[in-house]
Amino acid sequence: MKLAILSDFHLGYDRFREDAYSQAEEALISAASCADALLLPGDLFDIRAPKPEVLAEAINLFRNLSRMDWKTRTVRVEAEGKSYTTVPLIAIAGTHERRAQRSENPVNLLALAGMLIDVSDGFAVLEKGNERVAVYGIGGVSEEQFADTIRRLNPRPMPGCFNVFMFHQSTKELLPFDSGLACFDDLPKGFDLYVDGHIHNRVEKKVHGKPFLIPGSTVLTQLKNSEQEEKGFYVYDTADNSYAFHKITSRRFVVVKVDAAGKEPMAVSKDIREAIERAIPAGSGKPIIKVEITGKLKPGFKNLDLDTSAFSKTYKDRAIVEVAKAGMESVETNSDVDALRKGSFDNVSVKDYGLGIFVEKLKQNKYDLDISPSELFEMLSSETSKDKATKKVLEALFP
Ligand SMILES: [Mn+2]
Known part of the structure; x- marks a missing residue:
């Protein structure tokens, strides 16, 4: 089975709103044309409570995808919410969407509308012919809660399946100067592929001897030097355990x-x-x-x-x-x-x-928030956007 991994669309991101939409659209259409299933490890949206206009953008993107004639079906789901479709579009909520437990978030709304499957804190089993892929997902949580969340949920690989563990966090190996992060050893063992979001540049590593992939965001948000690379998504082929990065057209970013x-x-x-x-x-x-x-x-x-x-x-x-x-x-x-x-x-x-x-x-x-310091400064110094800036920072700090 060919699994496309696309992450961090940040739909509704104020500064580059059109880029967020058009680059997510290109990535989704391109991935759907070459893969059997799409894995979306979080931050599809930029904020927890997007405006109706932004929800409409997401619905426009996923309506057509969810109506395609997919050869792969989702045959079993056990997650927080019920599932209302069998399409192989499997997502989790990221840190930008996460709300208090048991309240709705925008990813979960797309799942309620039957446009994708939200496997936050649960799993889904995909089937194509006689091949089965199980995707276990943990939605984004604050970093200090992550190791505990893994212990509490205790994700286990499913016998007879190719097993994917999908999450949305930083780890010590990726940000060595940040204290309080979980490390690769904390991730559950026995999975065939580890898929992560959250980090906005591309990462290829090994966890418990298996591939660990972060595709990076499809849109530029942080203006970090590491974001100068081209944007895109991975396609992982379970037939021979190979993977390749597929580039999309994205706005050029240069640091001089x-x-x-x-x-x-x-x-x-x-x-x-x-x-x-x-x-x-x-x-x-x-x-x-x-x-x-x-x-x-x-x-x-x-x-x-x-x-x-x-x-x-x-x-x-x-x-x-x-x-x-x-x-x-x-x-x-x-x-x-x-x-x-x-x-x-x-x-x-x-x-x-x-x-x-x-x-x-x-x-x-x-x-380390998504709003660049100078942008935040501009927002705080203007009377009209001061409240908005404060709200954004509070939301980022206290998910
Ligand atoms: Mn993100």
Whole structure:
């Protein structure tokens, strides 16, 4: 049986809403044309309670898929909710969708509508001819609960089946500097394939001697350097235990670095413009360009003398530009703090100064949410989106 593994569509993701939809659509159509079953390890939606417009997008995507003439059928389901279809579209809720136990989440709503099967905290058995595949799923939980959840549910492989364990978490092996994560050894033994979501870049490893695959998200959300690779999905063939990555058309994301060491702000601005120009390809769609500035400015200049606030506007027709100054060495001194207190910074952007402090604080607190620090800063500094930003952060922190 050919199992397509697609993850983290983040439908409704505010910043790149159209990308989220069109890239999920391409991945789903392409996967359905070449695989016998689709495995979806969570974060199909960006938030727990999406707007009706976003639910409509998801229904549009899954209605056609669920009506296809699938040769593979789901013959048995034991999970939290009842199942209302036999189509081989098997999903779990991710951390972005997870609600308190026993209340509905948007993945579960698609299952109630009979468009897919939600195997969160349960399993499904798929059948094609005389081959059977069992998929055991654990929906996304907060990291410290994961090892306990495995112990409580005690997932076991099903005799006579090819067994898949599907979940939506980070592990120590993937994020070594993060404490409190479960490790590969905590994952249940005896499965033939381990499928994970949550991490937005592609990962291929081994767990208990078997393949462990993360396809990464189909849309860019975190603007991490590791997200520059092309987006897509895996197809795993149980006949010979081989797998391949299938690329989709996705918006290009480029990280460029500009070294400010020993330079005057004007010279750095010129370098930034040149770096952006080089990163914009001729004739293709608008890329997302993240400019990372490092180094210490020429003595006598401060980081906030380098005003980067205009770049995203200047290039808005040709690229989506984000400038990150967090990697610059700080040259601020006590006299600067005095100056700030007196408000004597003249025309220098206090906002940039604030952004620097904000990013630093987030770093110290191991900030790892899907909203980029500068985007969050923008949202918090605007009266109209302040409440929305606070809500988003609270939802991410207390799933
Ligand atoms: Mn995600």
